[in-house]
Amino acid sequence: MISLLRRYPVIAITIIVFIGVLALHAVGTQNAGRWVATIYVGGFIAWTMNVMIRDVIRGHVGLDILALVAMIATLAVGEYIASLIIVLMLAGGEALEDFAGRRAKRDLSALLDRSPRVAHVLLHAEDPNGAEVEDVPVDDVVVGDVLLVRPSEIVPVDGSLLTDTGSFDQSSLTGESMPVAREAGQEVLSGSINGNRAARIRAERSSADSQYQQIVALVRAAEDSRSPVVRLADRFAIPFTAVALILAGTAWAISGDSTRFAEVLVLATPCPLLIAAPVAFLGGLSRAAKAGVIMKGGAVIEQIARVRSAAFDKTGTLTQGRPEVIDIRPSEGFGADEILQLAASAEQYSSHVLADGIRRAAESRGLLLRAVTDAREEATNGVVATIDGRTVVVGKPAFVADLAPGTTRALLHVGEAAAYMAVDGRFAGVLVLADDVRPEAADVVSWLRTHDIDRIIMLTGDVRSTAEAVGQRVGITQVRAELLPPEKVRLARELEPRPMMMVGDGVNDAPVLAASDIGVAMGAKGATAAGDAADVVILVDSLASVVDAVAISRHTLRVALTAIWIGIALSLVLMIVAMTGIIPAVVGAVTQEFVDLATILYALRALRGPLKR
Template sequence: MNESILRRVLLVIAVVGLAGGIGVWRTGLGPFDAGTIWTVATLPVVAALAISIMRDFWIGRFGVDAIALVSMSAALLLGQPLAAIVVAIMYAGGTVLEDFARGRAERNLKALTDRSPRVAHRQSTHGTERISIEEVVVGDTLLVRAGELLPVDGILLDASASIDESAVTGEPLPERRGAGDTLRSGTVNAGETFSMRASAVAEESTYAAIVRMVAAAQTAKSPFIRMADRFALFLLPATLLVSGAAWYVSGDPIRALAVLVVATPCPLILAAPVAFIGGVSRAARTGILMKGSTALEALAQVRTAIFDKTGTLTIGGAELIEIEAAPGRDVNQLLQLLASLEQASHHVLADSIIRVARGRQLMLSHPRDVREHRGAGLKGRVDNISILAGSRSLVLADKPLPGWARSGEEKYRDEPVLRVFVALGRRLAGVFTFGDAMRADAHDTLANLRSAGVTRTIMLTGDDGATAKRISSMLDLDAVVADAIPADKVAIVEAEKAMAPTMMVGDGINDAPALAAATVGVAMGARGATASSEAADVIVLTDRLGPVAEAVRIARRTRAIALQSIVVGLALSGVAMAAAAMGQIAPVAGALLQEGIDVAVILNALRALGDGRQRRA
C-alpha cells in the first residue's frame, strides 16, 4: 500500500476509535468499554510506527518519531487509553500534514513535469511527421504550430516568431524573436506557425535541465537542514531525562507521560526542508534555478557580490547607444532606411540594427542595387533613395564633419564604440553609435542587493582600465579590477571569499572557473553559456540582472522562515514540557497543544512559497 494512503487510513482508524469510545462511554452501550476501543484503535498506529522506526534504524537513520512511540506505549501501560488514542490521532494527523506540506512545496515540480514537451513535428522530404521528443536529433527541422510547446532548444529559421517564455523565465509578456535567434524548450508559440532547427536533444535542452535541477532540490539537504536533523537526535534523551525527573520528584507517572506527550514534534523538524523546498520552487517560478537547498542557503549568507562586466553589468554586444540626426531629419526614418539596407549585409552590426528597427515596429523595405565595401560599409537604394552607410572615411572621405555631428565625435572620441555614418543622396543625414551599453536594471540591482544585506560590490573584468572606468563611473561600486585574466579572477574571488561569503555573477565561458571558486556562482544563462551554467550554483534564465537581487531576497527570506519555524517551535515545545513536568498540563490536553504547535510551525514554513512583499491596496 502507498505510504501516503496508509497514513490516512491510520488517521481514520484512530479518529473512528476515539469517536466510538466516546459514544460507548456516554451511552454505556456496546460489548466493549471505551478504554478497550481506544486501546484497539491505538495499536495499529503503534505497530506502524514501530515498523517505520525499525526500518529507519536499519538504514542508519534515527529521528524523533521514537518519542511518539514511547508516549503511546507508556499511556497504554499506565492505563491512560484516552491519552494514547489522542496522541495516536495527533501523530497520524501530523504525518498527513507532512504529506500536505511537502505536496504544496513540491507542487511546482509536478507542474513543471506535467507540462514537459512530449512530441515534436519533424519536417523532411516526405512531409511532416509527429514523433516523440526523444527521437529528435540535432539538426532536425521542426515545425511548431500556434499554441504548442517548443520541444527542444533550437534556432529560429523563419523571419520572426512570438514566444511566450513565462514558464521558463517568468516574463509575463510574449517576446519577439527574429531569424537566427535561440529558442528554448518548454516555451510556447504565442503566434503563427514557424520552423526551427534543433540545436540540442531533449535531455540536454533547457526545460529538461530545469526539471532536473528542481527535482534535485527536493532531496538535497543544506547544512541548515542537516543541523536540524542532528538536533532532533538530542531531543529523545532530553525528553526521557525531563520526564524521568518529573516522575522522580512528584512520584506521579502521569506527569512523566504528559512530558512525553507534549514533546512529540514529528512535523516540527520537517519545517526546515518544507521552507527550503518552497524557496527553491518560488525562485523557479521567477526564472531563477537554484541547484538544491545548499545553494539557496549559501546565497542567503553572501556579503560580497562580484560582477563580470561584459554580458553581466553590460548587455555584452554591439547595441545601439545613440542616433544623431541632421537638422530636419526624422530619426525613425533614418533607422528604417538603414535597417532596410542592412538586410543585405552580413556585418556584425546588421542584426542589431534590424532588431532595433523591428522593436520600434518599423516596416522594412527591400533594398536594391546593393554594393558592399568589405570592412567599410554598404551602398544601395531603398524606396528610390540612394543610401551610403559605413565608416567615416567611406561616407565623408576628406570632407569635414558638419557642425551638428561634431559634439558626438568629441563625446565618443576615446570610447570603445562603433560609429556608422549614414548619407542620403551624398549628404550626411545621421550617425549611429553602437557599443556595449549598461544594462538598464544594473543600478537598481546593486541598490537592491545592498538593501538585502550585501555590503561589498566589485566589478571584475578582462577589459582595459579605461573601459572599466567608463562603466564603473555610472555605478555604486566598492572596487573595480580590470585587465584580469581567468586565473586573476579566480585569485580575487578566493581572496574575497576568505573575508566573507562571496557571490560571483558572470555569463561567459571564461567566468566558469571564478563561478566555481565562489561561495555561490550565479550564471546569466539566458544566452546559453553552457560552461558557466554548469559551474554555477544558481542560474538566471532571463536576460536581465534584476533577478540576481531577487534570488538573494528569496534565499534570505526562506532561511529566515526556516530558522524561525525551528526556533519558535522547539521553544514552545520546551515551555510545554516544563509546564507538563510541573503538573500544569494533562496528557490529553498536552497532545492537543503539541499538535497546535506543529500545525502553526508547518504553516509558517509554507510561507516560503509566497512572495513576501506587502501588498498595497
C-alpha cells in the same frame, strides 16, 4: 480509504487499529484493546528504532528519539489511546508535509509538467504539394529537422523560425509577461508557447541541449536535492530533547506520578521541526522559480541568505554582453575592411563575447568570411588562426604583443573595449567595441551594499581601463582586471568575509562559479557551461534577479527559522502547563496536531512576501 491505504498505508492501518481499539473499549473488553494497541505501537516503535539506529550509524542524530520515548512512556503508564494518537500524528505528519510540499513547489512542478514530450516533424518539408507530419518523441528530434508548432503549443526544441513572422509567450523562460514577436531566421526558444498561428521552425539544437530542457534539468536537480532543512531542524534536536526530558522528569519527580512523564512528553513530539522547515524551503524554491531564478536545492537558499561578499564578472554580467564595433583603427599597411574581415574570419572559432560583435560588424558591411585552415583559442586571451597562409592573431594587447612586438595600446573612452590584431607577426590594428552597462547594474550594487553585503568586487579578464570605467559607473570600487581563469578562482577562494557569491556569464566563468560558495549564472542567453557549474541560474536577462535571489532566500530562511521557533515555543508552553497535570495524555497528543498545523501554515508564508529591490 483504498486510495488512502495505497498512498499512506501507515495512516490507514493506524486509523483502522484505532477504531478497533475504541470498539473493544466500548464493549467492555479493555484488556483486548490494550493488547492490540500495545502490539501495534510496539511494532511501530521497533520500526522507528531501526530507522533511528541506521541514522545514528551514518552520523545523524535527529529528533526521532523524542517521539520514541513518548510512545514507550505512554504504553508504560497504560495510556495506549495516547500512544496510538502519537503514531497517527507522526504518520499524519507525512501526509501534511506531502500536501504542504505540493502547495509549496507548485511552480517547480508546473515547469516539469509543461515539458514538451512530442514534436511534429515535417517529412519532405520542401515538397510544395504538402509535407507529411510525423509525431516523434522530442528526444528523437535531430538538428536540421523542420518542425510544425501548432497554435498554443509549446516549442519542443530551440530552433530558427521559417515562417515569415510569429508570436511567442516566453514567460516561463524569461519572466517576460508580454509575447515576443519573431521574424524568419530569428531564434525561437524551446518552452515558448506559440501564438494563434501555426509556425514552422528548423531545429538548431537537440532536446538535451535546448533551453527549456536545461531548465527542466535544473528544476529536477532542485526538486530532488536534499535541502539543509534536516540539518536546520537537527541544530535544535539535542537541546530541545534535553529540555523536554528534563521537564518531563521534573514533573514525574514532583508529582510522584509516572503518568505525568508521559503527559509532558506527548507535547514534545517533533513534527513542527521536521515538517515546517522543509515546507518553507520548498516554498522558497518555488517562489524563486516563478521569478525566473532556479536554485539547485535548499542548501543554496541557506547559503545565499547568509552571503556577505559578492563578486561580479564584467562582460555580459554588469554590461549588456552585446558589444558593437564602433571604430576600426588599422595600422600602417592595412585597411579597415581588411583587418575586420580577417578578424571576423578568425573569431568564428572564439566563444568570447567580443567575437560575436566583430562577426556582426563584418556581416553588416557585407564582408564574406574567409576559409580558416587552422585555429585555436587561448582561453580568455584570444584566438590564433591561419587564413590564406597568413597567421592572424586577435585578442588582448598583452597576448598580441607577445607575438607582435610593435603592438601599441589604444586610447579608449569609458565603456569601450578593444580587440588587438596581428598578422604574420606584425601589429595590424585595433577594433574598438562598446558594451553598455546594464541599466539596473548600479541599483543592484547599491542594494547589495545596503543589505549586509560587506564587500563587492569585480573580477574580470578585460583590460584594466575598461574594467575600472565600468566599475565607476556601477559603484564598484574594488576592481581586479586582466585575470586568467585560475586567477579568478584563486581570488574567489581567498575573498573574505564568507560566504561569497560570484555572478558571471559565459563559458570562461564556469571554473570560478564552481569554486565559489554560491555561483550565480546569467543563463538567459544559454550559457550552458556556466549554468551547469552554478548553484543559481537566472533565466531573466536582468541583473535585478540577483536581488530577487538574495531577498527570496533571506525571507525563506527567516520563515523556516520562525516556524521552528513557533513550534518550539508552543511545545514548551504546553509542556509546562502539562507539568501541572491538567492536560491528559490523550488531549495533549491531539493538541500537538494543532501545533503542527500552525507551524506548517506559517511555513507556507515562504510563498509570498514583498520583494525588496
